[in-house]
Amino acid sequence: MERQGDGTCIKKGPWTAEEDEVLLNYVNEHGPRDWSSIRSKGLLPRTGKSCRLRWVNKLRPNLKTGCKFSAEEERVVIELQAHFGNKWAKIATYLSGRTDNDVKNFWSTRRKRLERILQTSPPNSQQNKGKDPVFHELPILEVPACGFTAMQEGSPSGKNQCLPLYPESSEEYKMMGLPGLVRSNSQTLEADLPALETISMQMVRPFESVSDCPFSQPQLDLSLIPECEELAIEPCDLNFLDMFKQAEHLEAETGPKSVTSIPPMGLKDNAFNAKQGGAEAPPSPDSFFDDFSPEMFDYLEPLPSSSGL
DNA sequence: AAAGGCGACAACCGCAGGCCG
């Protein structure tokens, strides 16, 4: 309990069943609003904020409480995070029964795990001396941002298209990741929102089989955003290729079971090798995604739930 | 069996935006 200036006490910490009941009764009677009046009326010694949070995250109807993220949900979160950034509330609206807190927790747990996995990897090659560790860029590496665009087969243009992304800040750019720099022609994000709705629909009705999963059918028609082309090459040098070299090195040392035995994220061998040689032109945009497949997620994190698809 | 690591989840905090007087 914490005493306020007005003499009243504010309770913090875990909610009791009795408090939940009071809160539910209040919402049933008044609707999910006027949270502050719950305290002012003396119904609960909780702030309006705390009440709202409790209702949104636990008491609201149709929540998937105690239910782990399915493989499809994971993929959707990954895709949407690549496009929206850390807009958890927005992402949550595309996942039936999930709250922003759920998505946020899911993502941070995932990120922590990835960081830890890579931290246990041997030190980077000389190329990384004096640079931030590669794992700082992890969210980039795990997000093949164009994967879900393959489901836009019914788009008006009749083509599968990548959502356009124009990073306005370096932070946005970092969050987005290289694949997000690739897009087709002049489409707006708003124009692609129906496609996102499709994702939501898919989440409500889980894919019947692997072959139904739109993520497994990448047919991309992509081109680089001209103004970002230069930027796109940079992270490739700094991160992707470092990762690939690391992976290659580690695989030689520890065998293919190593967690860092990383497939080259859709880079075709020729593109990868050309880049390694350093003399050739950067890989073509298409070559980044020709090999995209759902398995590309799996090196980062096994998806136990996906095995049962 | 005990200890530590880790993942999942719950809840708080600070900030920003909208609304209203």
Add this chain to the structure above:
DNA sequence: ACGGCCTGCGGTTGTCGCCTT
């Protein structure tokens, strides 16, 4: 136009239970 209040959001931290060593 301005300030206060309310709501919503994102970041962070704490807790608990399970698993591994």
